[in-house]
Amino acid sequence: MPTITTKTTVVPLGPIEQFPAGFGREVLAAGCRIAVFRTTDGGLYALENRTPHPKGGTLAEAIVSGHFIYCPIRDLKISLETGLVQAPDKGEVWKFEIRETKDGNVELALAIAL
Amino acid sequence: MAGIGTLEQILKLTRAFDITVYGAEPYPNYNRIQLSYVLEGSKTVQDIIMNDRSWYEENGISLHTGASITRIDTSDKRVYTAEGESADYDVLILATGSKPFVLPVPGADKEGVIGFRDIADCNTMIEASKSFKKAAVIGGGLLGLEAAKGLVQLGMDTTVVHLFDTLMERQLDAVSAGMLKAELERQGIKFAMGKKTVALTGEDRVTGLRFQDGSELEADLVVMAAGIVPNAELAKASGIETKRGILVDDFLQTSVPDVYAVGECCEHRGVCYGLVAPLYEQGTVLAKKIAAVETAPYTGSSVSTKLKISGVDVFSAGEFAETEKHRVLRNHDDWKGTYKKVLLEGNRIVGAVLYGDVTDSALLARSIREGKNMTDDLYSELFGGGGCCEGKAKSTGVEAMADEEIVCGCNGVTKGAIVKGIREEGWDSVERIKACTGATRSCGGCKPLVEQLLQYTLGEKFDGAAAKKTGICGCTTLGRDEIVATIREKRLTHVREVMHVLGWNEPEGCSKCRPAINYYLGMIWPKEHEDEKDSRFVNERLHGNIQKDSTFSVIPRMYGGVTSPDELRKIADVADKYDVKMVKVTGGQRLDLLGVKKEDLPAIWADLGMPSGYGYAKSLRTVKTCVGSQFCRFGTQDSISMGMELEHRYERLWMPAKFKMAVNGCPRNCAESGTKDIGIVGNDGGWEIFVGGNGGIKLRGADSLCKVKTDEDLIDICDAFIQYYRENANYAERTSDFVERVGLESVRQAVVEDKIGRVKLIGKLDEALDGLRDPWQEVVQDEEVRLKLYRPVTAGK
Numbered sequence: 001m002p003t004i005t006t007k008t009t010v011v012p013l014g015p016i017e018q019f020p021a022g023f024g025r026e027v028l029a030a031g032c033r034i035a036v037f038r039t040t041d042g043g044l045y046a047l048e049n050r051t052p053h054p055k056g057g058t059l060a061e062a063i064v065s066g067h068f069i070y071c072p073i074r075d076l077k078i079s080l081e082t083g084l085v086q087a088p089d090k091g092e093v094w095k096f097e098i099r100e101t102k103d104g105n106v107e108l109a110l111a112i113a114l
Numbered sequence: 115m116a117g118i119g120t121l122e123q124i125l126k127l128t129r130a131f132d133i134t135v136y137g138a139e140p141y142p143n144y145n146r147i148q149l150s151y152v153l154e155g156s157k158t159v160q161d162i163i164m165n166d167r168s169w170y171e172e173n174g175i176s177l178h179t180g181a182s183i184t185r186i187d188t189s190d191k192r193v194y195t196a197e198g199e200s201a202d203y204d205v206l207i208l209a210t211g212s213k214p215f216v217l218p219v220p221g222a223d224k225e226g227v228i229g230f231r232d233i234a235d236c237n238t239m240i241e242a243s244k245s246f247k248k249a250a251v252i253g254g255g256l257l258g259l260e261a262a263k264g265l266v267q268l269g270m271d272t273t274v275v276h277l278f279d280t281l282m283e284r285q286l287d288a289v290s291a292g293m294l295k296a297e298l299e300r301q302g303i304k305f306a307m308g309k310k311t312v313a314l315t316g317e318d319r320v321t322g323l324r325f326q327d328g329s330e331l332e333a334d335l336v337v338m339a340a341g342i343v344p345n346a347e348l349a350k351a352s353g354i355e356t357k358r359g360i361l362v363d364d365f366l367q368t369s370v371p372d373v374y375a376v377g378e379c380c381e382h383r384g385v386c387y388g389l390v391a392p393l394y395e396q397g398t399v400l401a402k403k404i405a406a407v408e409t410a411p412y413t414g415s416s417v418s419t420k421l422k423i424s425g426v427d428v429f430s431a432g433e434f435a436e437t438e439k440h441r442v443l444r445n446h447d448d449w450k451g452t453y454k455k456v457l458l459e460g461n462r463i464v465g466a467v468l469y470g471d472v473t474d475s476a477l478l479a480r481s482i483r484e485g486k487n488m489t490d491d492l493y494s495e496l497f498g499g500g501g502c503c504e505g506k507a508k509s510t511g512v513e514a515m516a517d518e519e520i521v522c523g524c525n526g527v528t529k530g531a532i533v534k535g536i537r538e539e540g541w542d543s544v545e546r547i548k549a550c551t552g553a554t555r556s557c558g559g560c561k562p563l564v565e566q567l568l569q570y571t572l573g574e575k576f577d578g579a580a581a582k583k584t585g586i587c588g589c590t591t592l593g594r595d596e597i598v599a600t601i602r603e604k605r606l607t608h609v610r611e612v613m614h615v616l617g618w619n620e621p622e623g624c625s626k627c628r629p630a631i632n633y634y635l636g637m638i639w640p641k642e643h644e645d646e647k648d649s650r651f652v653n654e655r656l657h658g659n660i661q662k663d664s665t666f667s668v669i670p671r672m673y674g675g676v677t678s679p680d681e682l683r684k685i686a687d688v689a690d691k692y693d694v695k696m697v698k699v700t701g702g703q704r705l706d707l708l709g710v711k712k713e714d715l716p717a718i719w720a721d722l723g724m725p726s727g728y729g730y731a732k733s734l735r736t737v738k739t740c741v742g743s744q745f746c747r748f749g750t751q752d753s754i755s756m757g758m759e760l761e762h763r764y765e766r767l768w769m770p771a772k773f774k775m776a777v778n779g780c781p782r783n784c785a786e787s788g789t790k791d792i793g794i795v796g797n798d799g800g801w802e803i804f805v806g807g808n809g810g811i812k813l814r815g816a817d818s819l820c821k822v823k824t825d826e827d828l829i830d831i832c833d834a835f836i837q838y839y840r841e842n843a844n845y846a847e848r849t850s851d852f853v854e855r856v857g858l859e860s861v862r863q864a865v866v867e868d869k870i871g872r873v874k875l876i877g878k879l880d881e882a883l884d885g886l887r888d889p890w891q892e893v894v895q896d897e898e899v900r901l902k903l904y905r906p907v908t909a910g911k
Binding site for chain 1: 620621623624625627629635647648649651652655656658662663664665712902903906908909910
């Protein structure tokens with residue numbers, strides 16, 4: 001049976017000020033396109049920057065409401081907490097770990113298969 | 115549909131029964147009338163299911179799908195399924211429907227030969243359209259034509275084969291049938307008329323049809339739509355009397371006690387019905403009978419027919435072919451493409467055919483059913499007063515309807531039931547009536563009638579009441595007017611403040627209400643309100659139109675559609691430099707650079723040095739112009755100069771919805787004023803102003819608002835109309851809907867007649883126009899915005 005080993009690396013994204021509250025921004029990290037959202041209560045969330053809709057499209061330009069976003073292309077409502085698309089639509093967006101450090105920097109966790 | 119329709123009626127009367135439903139198909143009951151929508155792809159199977167599984171659960175009904183009953187033991191009162199399960203009953207309702215009549219010709223059993231009766235047939239047709247080209251539909255009746263239209267929509271080369279020389283020969287006369295055929299030919303359906311099919315050719319799969327006259331037709335798919343046969347085998351095998359269908363009396367009882375039949379499977383007084391309305395009329399009687407509620411017997415249905423194909427309006431009721439005993443009233447208008455024929459026997463109305471305009475269908479169906487006499491009033495209602503344009507205003511017809519008259523033929527809902535609900539239960543919207551009665555839920559054909567009933571019963575209150583109950587989105591129950599009033603009264607200036615003060619149930623709103631509130635705030639407080647980018651939809655936040663691949667389109671402003679060699683060179687250079695995927699002329703006479711990457715937008719704008727054309731915003735898009743008197747030999751006015759002036763004046767102004775204008779130099783109207791929010795047509799002595807046109811989702815010709823003599827008056831009226839619209843329209847409401855909602859007369863009163871009001875409107879507009887800046891150049895000059903909104907963050911940098 002083949003085993004898959006993953007290694008989680010911490011990727012520094014720079015100062016928190018780059019991420020204004022209530023907006024999303026695209027982040028390029030290790031060849032991945034990630035949409036980072038900062039909610040109005042200061043929370044940070046990272047999703048793959050791609051809607052699960054079969055026809056695709058980015059998410060970073062979404063409207064942010066509480067801990068949900070509304071996809072900019074087809075208005076899917078997606079939970080930032082779980083990555084799950086809300087009814088009546090379906091789907092799930094890949095979620096990444098992200099955090100703000102004590103000195104005001106942002107770090108992203110990227111798991112890479114070895 | 116007939117069976118579950120009956121159950122719904124029973125449930126309204128009594129909850130005394132334990133109900134079990136067996137259906138051979140793997141779906142809960144669905145709306146067969148809408149199968150043609152599934153075929154053409156505009157609806158899914160899910161969309162046409164009328165009662166989903168949760169409905170059965172909520173009503174305590176045990177549903178067995180994919181379970182066909184193979185035997186009824188009427189003495190033991192038990193039914194048996196193919197799998198050998200059995201269940202006993204006190205009362206049994208057979209609602210087995212019908213199946214397509216399969217022509218008894220050699221080859222009818224070949225692969226690729228089907229009926230058009232259920233979802234499986236639809237799927238077969240959709241699959242066939244992927245690998246085959248040619249289809250034939252046998253039967254030029256209602257069902258055949260709907261099937262053929264669906265197949266054409268699926269891209270198949272489709273021929274309708276009909277035994278008779280005219281289509282729908284059981285409902286239409288030669289004239290209307292001819293008009294129908296011509297229209298369907300225009301829509302791409304081919305016809306082989308007067309052809310009797312004698313064999314289907316091919317090996318395993320069908321390859322064609324052979325006709326009695328020896329000619330042949332190629333086809334890889336053959337749909338049999340030559341009629342239906344009641345499904346009566348089960349009843350027959352179980353010893354219940356049948357002829358063509360299962361024989362029933364006036365209370366839908368079969369020859370066996372406690373066994374009833376309803377719908378297309380039954381035969382009542384020698385008639386088997388294949389249309390929907392009779393099924394519900396039968397169901398109503400049967401439900402009362404079973405629930406032991408007193409009921410009048412079912413004495414048969416007077417049927418009327420409507421064909422539901424887009425762009426084709428056909429109606430037929432009662433007798434349609436004139437004979438010597440008839441007097442004929444006929445109005446055949448080849449100009450408008452309409453036909454109206456009413457047959458009288460003596461003075462009594464006995465039949466009618468309508469083509470092209472079916473406004474009078476409800477009135478005629480009722481008159482025929484009730485055997486009404488033709489009167490002067492009725493005559494002028496149907497055929498006009500004899501004058502030219504000033505005939506008396508048509509009454510909507512709903513006042514004249516009797517209470518027991520059916521409004522929704524699909525679900526058997528009467529006028530009385532709807533009016534009672536509106537008066538006593540406070541139903542105030544079509545949605546509410548749909549949820550409570552089922553009216554409008556099936557084919558939707560009665561929606562205008564239901565709206566008229568609301569209008570008629572509630573009068574002035576109708577619109578206001580409807581707006582009140584349904585909030586602008588799911589976050590609130592408040593309508594637009596209440597929100598705008600509160601913003602003014604409490605001087606609210608931030609989106610979050612509005613949501614907080616008005617008690618939104620989602621504290622941060624949604625993608626529907628946030629942009630709407632942001633608009634209302636900007637409209638009410640043009641000076642104080644600071645635009646909130648986080649409440650803007652992506653296009654208006656980034657000032658480009660997002661495309662399906664998340665690239666953007668760039669449309670620079672070209673006032674009046676006029677450009678120059680220098681401008682064109684700049685655009686060409688930019689297109690080359692940024693590897694633009696496509697350069698396209700838009701519908702509004704502008705140039706569109708498509709496929710631009712988000713991070714390139716600010717640089718492209720800087721290089722172009724042109725203002726934003728707002729081809730992404732709820733704002734003035736373009737002012738389309740014709741050549742006008744500068745060059746055109748017909749031009750009476752300088753439409754280009756006027757168009758450029760208006761575009762300069764209103765550019766960047768936020769509107770409730772996108773806004774398009776056109777200016778024409780003469781009534782030839784080459785720049786198409788009739789489909790614009792404001793369309794202006796020059797004439798020798800001035801201008802005529804049209805409003806509320808739309809060439810998009812809802813095609814609507816603009817209404818003439820007024821004529822003006824001078825350019826100054828023209829701009830004043832445009833100013834006032836735009837500001838009136840900005841202040842009173844719902845967010846996202848185009849002028850076409852707005853003008854219809856508030857009425858052209860109200861608009862004219864506020865904009866044209868009320869001179870003091872007009873000056874005020876113009877003052878407000880000037881205030882809103884003051885201080886608007888070009889957003890592209892603002893972004894170009896603001897490094898922080900460029901960085902945070904347009905550039906990605908690169909990790910590690």
